[in-house]
Amino acid sequence: MAQPKKNSSSPAAQYFAEVLRMLRTKAGLSQNELGERMAYTGAAVSAVETCAKPATDEFIEAAEKALEAGGLIAAAAKYLRLERYPAHFQGFVQLEQEALSVSSYCVVLIDGLLQTQEYAQRLFDHAFPPLEEDEVDRLVAARMERRALFDRKPIAVTNVILEESALRRLIGGPEVMRAQYEYLITCSERQNVTLQVMPSARAGHAGLPGPMKLIETPEQISLVYLEGQGNSSLVSKADEVGVLARRYAMIRSQALGPEESVGVIEQLAGEL
Structure with a gap:
């Protein structure tokens, strides 16, 4: 039977x-x-x-x-x-969309919250192992949905620190990057978004151990999300979170201010 x-x-x-x-x-x-x-x-x-x-x-x-x-x-x-997101990222997305604040330090790529659709598309096109076309479309659409955080009520505060090297990586070529730079500048004009650039000329700074994302939950609990090579961890122990939060504060102090940072992005756009 x-x-x-x-x-x-x-x-x-x-x-x-x-x-x-x-x-x-x-x-x-x-x-x-x-x-x-x-x-x-x-x-x-x-x-x-x-x-x-x-x-x-x-x-x-x-x-x-x-x-x-x-x-x-x-x-x-x-x-x-x-389920549109990678399994290791699903827990963080739930936290991100409900967070009072999200603070990111990005080393290799522009933060997913601030990516244009074309930039994200080119990233997934270069994934290894290669992805099927429908899988790429699904992942890109999911990434774009995260932007809802910017207009959500109550409003969420977003802080992003980008390494200059991440900005100089021409994902998708000049045309894609020009649009990406313009979008970053537009995002920086939002009252709830602060964008900073860590200049490559600053050889030594507190961010050298790697990227991180800090989350403040609606219950005012602080968490830190760490990710790399398809794996992730969520740090919740108060003493460990405290160390990473202080490190992030130092990274912010060592990065360029918001106005200077926008100036760097405008300069990069002008070079294309």
Whole structure:
């Protein structure tokens, strides 16, 4: 006797599918009827309910509206969206999107929160092992979604320190970098964003041990996220966080001020 095929989709995808199915059934709608309300086919609804295809943002929004779900579908989709990020990064994204403040020190690349879509695209194009095109699209879209932090209420404070060498790395070539520089300048004009550059001429400074991200949670708890080579760790012990927070403060004091930093970025843009 043939064994039933196991669902190999993620728990979050299965949970979302179950919520959608239950709400549709409660509303007394067939898959075709719900599809008509959403401007989708019944087959598209079936594909999501059976986890054959992932739910897109457009599908999620249409289902929430068509079923008058009161936020239930949107809440289930929150966990589904997390799966767009690499596994080691999913925990941090949750913290980042709810944080009172996010402070980053970046050594090799521009901070993901401040990347343009084209810059991020070129980064993932150079990933090793190579990624499939649809995987690249998924990762880029997920990275762009993180920008919601800038306009979230209550407003979040964002501090970013970039090594000059990260700014000089021409990811995607001159055209992509010119747009990236312009976007950095635009971000720096936000009241809740402070952007600083660590000049390459400062050979010795407190940031030499490597990059870090400091998070202040809504409960006013301080955490530090460390990442490298596809691995990450979240530092929560008060004494360790204290050391890293003081180190970050020293890095900030050694970096160029915000106005000087924007001047460096403008100069780099002019050199292209």
